Amino acid sequence: MKKFLTLLLIVTASLAISETSKESENLHRQIMANYFHLDEKYQQASQLFMKNLENNAPKEAYKDYTIHLFELGQYPAILKIKEYLKDTFDNDETIQLIFAQSLEATGKKEEAAKAYIDLAKKFKTNPEITQQAAQSLANQGKLNEALAVIDLYTQNTPHKRSHFVFEFLKSNIYLNQGKKELALDSVKKSLEIAPKFGQGWLFLAMLQEQSGQIEDAIKGYTNFLELNGSNSQIELQVANLLFKQGEKEQAQKFLLKSQANNPQIQMIKVQKLYEEKKYEQALQEIEKGLKKQPENPVLRMLKVQTLSIMQKHKDILKILKKWCLDDPQNELWFKTMHLLQRTNIAKDEIIKALLEIEKKHPENLLVNLYLADMYSRTKDFKEALKYHKQAFQLTTDARMKAKLLHHTAVLLAQDKKNNEVIDVLEKAYEIDPTYLPTTNMLAYYCATKTKNLEKAEKLITEVLKRDPNNPHFLDTKAVILFKQNKPEEALPILKTAQKNAPKDFYIAKHLAKVYNQLGEKKLAQDSMQTAISLSDNELVKKKCQKHLKTWSK
Numbered sequence: 001m002k003k004f005l006t007l008l009l010i011v012t013a014s015l016a017i018s019e020t021s022k023e024s025e026n027l028h029r030q031i032m033a034n035y036f037h038l039d040e041k042y043q044q045a046s047q048l049f050m051k052n053l054e055n056n057a058p059k060e061a062y063k064d065y066t067i068h069l070f071e072l073g074q075y076p077a078i079l080k081i082k083e084y085l086k087d088t089f090d091n092d093e094t095i096q097l098i099f100a101q102s103l104e105a106t107g108k109k110e111e112a113a114k115a116y117i118d119l120a121k122k123f124k125t126n127p128e129i130t131q132q133a134a135q136s137l138a139n140q141g142k143l144n145e146a147l148a149v150i151d152l153y154t155q156n157t158p159h160k161r162s163h164f165v166f167e168f169l170k171s172n173i174y175l176n177q178g179k180k181e182l183a184l185d186s187v188k189k190s191l192e193i194a195p196k197f198g199q200g201w202l203f204l205a206m207l208q209e210q211s212g213q214i215e216d217a218i219k220g221y222t223n224f225l226e227l228n229g230s231n232s233q234i235e236l237q238v239a240n241l242l243f244k245q246g247e248k249e250q251a252q253k254f255l256l257k258s259q260a261n262n263p264q265i266q267m268i269k270v271q272k273l274y275e276e277k278k279y280e281q282a283l284q285e286i287e288k289g290l291k292k293q294p295e296n297p298v299l300r301m302l303k304v305q306t307l308s309i310m311q312k313h314k315d316i317l318k319i320l321k322k323w324c325l326d327d328p329q330n331e332l333w334f335k336t337m338h339l340l341q342r343t344n345i346a347k348d349e350i351i352k353a354l355l356e357i358e359k360k361h362p363e364n365l366l367v368n369l370y371l372a373d374m375y376s377r378t379k380d381f382k383e384a385l386k387y388h389k390q391a392f393q394l395t396t397d398a399r400m401k402a403k404l405l406h407h408t409a410v411l412l413a414q415d416k417k418n419n420e421v422i423d424v425l426e427k428a429y430e431i432d433p434t435y436l437p438t439t440n441m442l443a444y445y446c447a448t449k450t451k452n453l454e455k456a457e458k459l460i461t462e463v464l465k466r467d468p469n470n471p472h473f474l475d476t477k478a479v480i481l482f483k484q485n486k487p488e489e490a491l492p493i494l495k496t497a498q499k500n501a502p503k504d505f506y507i508a509k510h511l512a513k514v515y516n517q518l519g520e521k522k523l524a525q526d527s528m529q530t531a532i533s534l535s536d537n538e539l540v541k542k543k544c545q546k547h548l549k550t551w552s553k
Helices: 002-015 022-038 042-054 059-071 075-085 093-105 109-122 127-139 143-156 163-176 180-193 198-210 214-228 232-244 248-256 263-275 279-292 297-309 313-326 331-342 347-360 365-377 381-394 398-414 418-431 436-448 453-466 471-483 487-500 505-517 521-534 538-552
Strands: none
Touching (some): 059 075, 075 093, 093 127, 127 143, 127 163, 163 198, 180 198, 198 214, 232 248, 232 263, 248 263, 263 279, 263 297, 313 347, 331 347, 331 365, 347 365, 365 381, 381 398, 418 436, 436 453, 436 471, 453 471, 471 487, 505 521, 521 538
8 A cells, every 4th residue: 555655646746747857857767766765676776866866966866865875785885975965965864874874884983983973963852863873982982972972962852751762871881881870870760761661670670680689680670571571581580589589489489470481491390390299280381391392402301300200111212212213313312211221111122112213214323322232231242243333333433433342342252252352352452542441351361361461461551550540450450460470469459459349240259369379268268259249140150169169178
C-alpha cells in the first residue's frame, strides 16, 4: 500500500510538470531515484541520481543523493560531495550529521569529534545529534566533551521525557571515569523519568552490586526481569546473590519460576527436585530442556544421572547407544556407556550395543577402542586382539599406537606367547620409547624370558630415572637383581614397593622368593600366603602352593 501511494504521488507530480523543461526532467529523475531507493533497487537509483548530477542539477539535488550514499555506506563519496558543496547544507541537521558520521567512519576521528561538538552547539535541541555526538566522543575517550554535549542539550530542552536516555548515557560515562556515585545518581535520574526503562534497572543493579548494596541490586535485577522477561544470565546472577546472602531456599524457589532454557538453571531446578526425591519430576524438567536443546551435553548428562538414580540402567544404555550412533566422535557417550559395567548391566549387553555402533561406523576409532577394552575385561582375548589391531590401524597418534601394542602384549602374555610378546613390546618401544609401562614390561621379559640381564638393567634404569617411586617399576628392578643373584639388594626395594602397593600379587610373590633365597623360610611362606590371597586365578594359586610345599621340605 505504501509503495502504491508513493508511486501515485510520483506519477501525479510528474504529470504536473512540463516534460519539455530541463528542470522537469531532473525532478522526474530525482523522484524516480528516490522511489527506487525506497524499493531497495539501489543500482537503478544510483544511475538516476548520477544522471541528474551530470545534467547540472542544482546543488540542493545532492541532499537525496547524500542520504542514498549514507545508507549504502559510501562514506568516502560523501566526503567528496561535502568538499564540493561547501556551505550549501550548513543549516541542514540531517546532512551535517551524515557528514560528521562519514568523517568518523573513514577514521578521521579528530575531525569528526570537532564536527560533532560544533553541531551540538549549533543544533542545541536536536536529540539525535546530541546522542550521536556524545556516544562518538565517549568512544574516542573524550569523556568530558561528551558530558558537555549532553548538558548543552538538556539545558536547552528542559522537562523532556527523552532526557532519560541522556541521563543513562551520562551514568555510563561517569562509570568509565571511575565516578561511581555520580553514575548512580544519573541512572537513578534516568529511572525517575522512565521507571519502565529495563536497561536502566539492569545498570543500576550492576552498580549497586559493585558497591556492596546486595539487597538493592537484587531488587534492581528483579525489576529488569519483570520489564524485559526471562533472562537466564540475570536470573542466575540473582540466584548467586541470594546464595551469598545465605538464602538458599529463596534462590532455588526463584529459579524454579524461571522460564529460561538454560542448562545451569535446569541443573539447579533438578538439584532441588533431587533433594525432595522427586525424580520423575526432575526427569520431566530435563525433558523440557532437551526438547529445545536436544544436543545439550549438560542436560543429557542430567538425564543419565536421573535415570541412574531411578535404577533405569537399560534405558541409559539404549539412550547412549543412540547418541553414539548419531555422534560417534563424542567420547563422552562412550565413556558413560563404559561406566555402565559398574551397574547391573552385563558386560555382554554393553558389547552388543558397541557392536551395533561398529556396524554403522566400522572406521570409527572410539568404538574399536572400547570394544578392545570390553573384550579384554570379559577375557575374550581373540576378539580383544582383533579390535586392538583394528584400532592400531585407525589411529595416527604415536602414543596411542604404543599403548595399543602394550595392551596387545599383555593379552598375548595370558597365553604365554612369550616370543610374540617380546616382538610386540620391541615394536611399541620403537614407536614411543617414553611410554614407561612398555619399557618396564620389556625389561621384565628380558630378565625372565630371554635372560638378557644387561638389556633389562639398561631399560629399567631408564624407567626409574623418570619415575623412581613407582612400585611396579621397583618390582621389575628387584626381579632383575634377583636374577643377578643379588637378593640382599632386591629385598629393600621390594619392601618399599609393597608398602606402596600392598595388594599387588606379583610384588608379594617376588618378595617371597627373595626371602626364600636369603634363607628366611618363615617370611618366605608368609609372603607367599599373602600372594595366594591376592590372586583370583586358580592355576596361579596352585603354582604358588607348589612353591610352599617345596620350601617346607
